[in-house]
Amino acid sequence: NAGVTQTPKFQVLKTGQSMTLQCAQDMNHEYMSWYRQDPGMGLRLIHYSVGAGITDQGEVPNGYNVSRSTTEDFPLRLLSAAPSQTSVYFCASSKQNIQYFGAGTRLSVL
Amino acid sequence: SQQGEEDPQALSIQEGENATMNCSYKTSINNLQWYRQNSGRGLVHLILIRSNEREKHSGRLRVTLDTSKKSSSLLITASRAADTASYFCAFDAGGTSYGKLTFGQGTILTVHP
Numbered sequence: 001n002a003g004v005t006q007t008p009k010f011q012v013l014k015t016g017q018s019m020t021l022q023c024a025q026d027m028n029h030e031y032m033s034w035y036r037q038d039p040g041m042g043l044r045l046i047h048y049s050v051g052a053g054i055t056d057q058g059e060v061p062n063g064y065n066v067s068r069s070t071t072e073d074f075p076l077r078l079l080s081a082a083p084s085q086t087s088v089y090f091c092a093s094s095k096q097n098i099q100y101f102g103a104g105t106r107l108s109v110l
Numbered sequence: 111s112q113q114g115e116e117d118p119q120a121l122s123i124q125e126g127e128n129a130t131m132n133c134s135y136k137t138s139i140n141n142l143q144w145y146r147q148n149s150g151r152g153l154v155h156l157i158l159i160r161s162n163e164r165e166k167h168s169g170r171l172r173v174t175l176d177t178s179k180k181s182s183s184l185l186i187t188a189s190r191a192a193d194t195a196s197y198f199c200a201f202d203a204g205g206t207s208y209g210k211l212t213f214g215q216g217t218i219l220t221v222h223p
Contacts, residue, residue: 004152033210035213040215041215042198042213042214042215042216043153043198043200043213044213045210045211048210058210090152090153092152092153097140097141097143097158097202097211098143098155098158099145099153099155099200099211100155101152101153101154102152103151103152104150104151104152
């Protein structure tokens with residue numbers, strides 16, 4: 001039982017590059033979300049989805065896009081990477097309010 | 111920001127001692143949860159307490175919730191070196207925020223053998 005799988009684990013980008021962080025869950029959860037974690041800031045919600053075809057913005061959505069074509073997958077796209085997007089990104093799926101987190105993607109933007 | 115406030119930011123204790131972490135929030139909530147994060151890992155759910163509950167236990171964990179003071183505490187009894195981690199509170203504000211969790215900044219707990 002894999003739970004929530006995030007790829008890649010590490011990524012280095014140059015300013016202006018684009019990339020997609022992958023997230024997949026095998027628990028058939030309807031609710032999925034993306035967070036970023038910065039030192040001293042806890043986790044901040046970027047985007048979330050309550051089911052396939054439905055997404056909405058969280059607290060810090062600027063510079064990120066999401067889509068949810070299937071229940072299992074919820075990719076996060078960085079359109080034009082900026083140094084301010086250097087962070088650790090976590091994907092989570094949720095059932096009955098309890099969130100199950102992936103292991104994270106550590107992203108550095110130079 | 112609707113983030114919760116946690117204190118202390120860091121806590122260092124000896125094995126066998128109890129550890130208490132506190133969380134305060136500003137909105138009405140449906141429930142409050144505590145999560146644990148080991149270094150370099152994702153968060154793991156520990157316990158959930160609903161707004162109509164005052165206290166909940168799970169093994170060596172005890173959580174209290176005071177909705178009148180908008181605060182919660184997590185007590186870890188008889189701590190072990192393996193409890194060393196960051197601990198986060200997270201709350202569900204309900205209403206249009208249903209299902210969305212707002213996290214505190216976390217408490218870094220170090221338990222010395």
